[in-house]
Amino acid sequence: MIRVGIVGYGNVGKGAALAVTYAPDMELSAIFTRRDPASIVAPGGVPVFSFDDALSKTSDIDVMILCGGSATDLPEQGPYFAKHFNIVDSFDTHAKIPEYLASIDAVAKNKTAVIASGWDPGLFSLMRVFSEAVLPNGATYTFWGKGVSQGHSDAIRRIEGVKNAVQYTIPVDAAIEAVRSGQSPAFETREKHIRECFVVAEGTADRDFIEKTIKEMPNYFSDYDTTVHFIDESELLKSHSKMPHGGLVMRSGSTDSINSHVIEFSLTLESNPEFTASIIAAYARAAYRLAEEGKFGAKTVFDIPPAYLAEKSREEVIRDLL
């Protein structure tokens, strides 16, 4: 059994605990938190420790799943834990991945670290590599949604007069159909996705101001067609408290002057954090196996032979799934 530790018990951490229970070859050994350990109700009586006690558990944990956020948690926790444990995370700030990878690789001298192992980055990245490799003469498209964007929801919540908000990113069907037709079209930002916002305003807030502030917000909304719905908080909690997400990676390309092809990978997820955590758990297995073989250092999903993810042996996946 692969003994797994979880660092950080938010939505992804809870998903990781569930994912470990579904993996026949893994057991959850401990949860580590920065909160008061007594405040956490862990599944199945798993012990909960303070973050500061982690280094005393190096002989009890085969892989640590880091479930913190990419903005401030992982840049600190990644190198800290990778020095002492095999780790896996879902670092998702695309632009900072090379720098983060280097910071982990510098310390993971006798440990294996798999970074950026969710679905984007992660499975979607794999699809981009496979599809570009097999159709070099083509164009790749990534669509996200329909799903809740925490970053965009947070941006709305920071506007004065907003009590709560949920933002959905929604791919434009016409754009997806255009790619499916094999034409390799070029899109403006607003042609690929629309943004739909459900906003709870404070009682006396100026709704016109809130709507205008959202729609004109640079980077987040100004390049998109955005719809704003004001609803009351009970409706928000009732109808918009799940965390669905998903999306598509598509590539169209040609192999000669007449024949074109379309590759499409899509995810439809009822819980973004639970699915993300399930991917991280599969890469925890890979990290463990790589470490057992002495293959240390920082890895990405591009570096790992797919067989390492499977609970089955190499012989079994070749026999059953090839």
Added chain:
Amino acid sequence: MIRVGIVGYGNVGKGAALAVTYAPDMELSAIFTRRDPASIVAPGGVPVFSFDDALSKTSDIDVMILCGGSATDLPEQGPYFAKHFNIVDSFDTHAKIPEYLASIDAVAKNKTAVIASGWDPGLFSLMRVFSEAVLPNGATYTFWGKGVSQGHSDAIRRIEGVKNAVQYTIPVDAAIEAVRSGQSPAFETREKHIRECFVVAEGTADRDFIEKTIKEMPNYFSDYDTTVHFIDESELLKSHSKMPHGGLVMRSGSTDSINSHVIEFSLTLESNPEFTASIIAAYARAAYRLAEEGKFGAKTVFDIPPAYLAEKSREEVIRDLL
């Protein structure tokens, strides 16, 4: 430049020659054939040699792409070439892969061989492994088509009174929709695919006999709902001479008692042999790189880190595609 040789210049071999021209880091060095080399018009003045001359070219070829069939060509050619060259093939007799893999591994002592690298086995196999690893509590479905099945077309052509025939395998939309709904349904064989046959009969042939023989043919047709259309040969050549194919790998599964997810990978191909050859070419690059690192022996798509397929360097794929 990776110097590529092609063994066998049928549909897949021609596709491989095209694929090499689209790969900026590869050049086509030679074609090897069992036919009269003078009878082959090779692209760009590439030399064509007899099969028997291949062993004199070991220092001119970095990777051989074997384009023969799985029934009789590859079981002989695979071990023969893998002893002297790095090789890649698209061996596709699923049940015999372990045995074939072992026969190649036994001889590829100082060479790297990637077997079964088309789209099924190949890309579809990868999707089955990834999706099963990340959603262990679920069910996987593979649908093929709409596309021409050479095996089924050949089976019809062997019936007395049949002059020519093309058979399309077509997935049942209702089955795909049922999987998309996340219910993990169980299907009978006939619920997943239908078979549509376009048949040219000899002038005096008994069409009722032909249709009955097709529909009752065990393994090939008797477990399916099959439609037979008799058409004349000019219509067959005009409307059914392309080789489209494709299909879907889908997995639905749950991560707890309430949240389920659907993973879907689909291919829509205007030319099955050209797309297959494009995949083999990408794995030829991987075989070359593995051999350069001294990683010899027989490999499958499950054994190869995805970065090895990309024309870009590891640093570039991490920066651009992760």
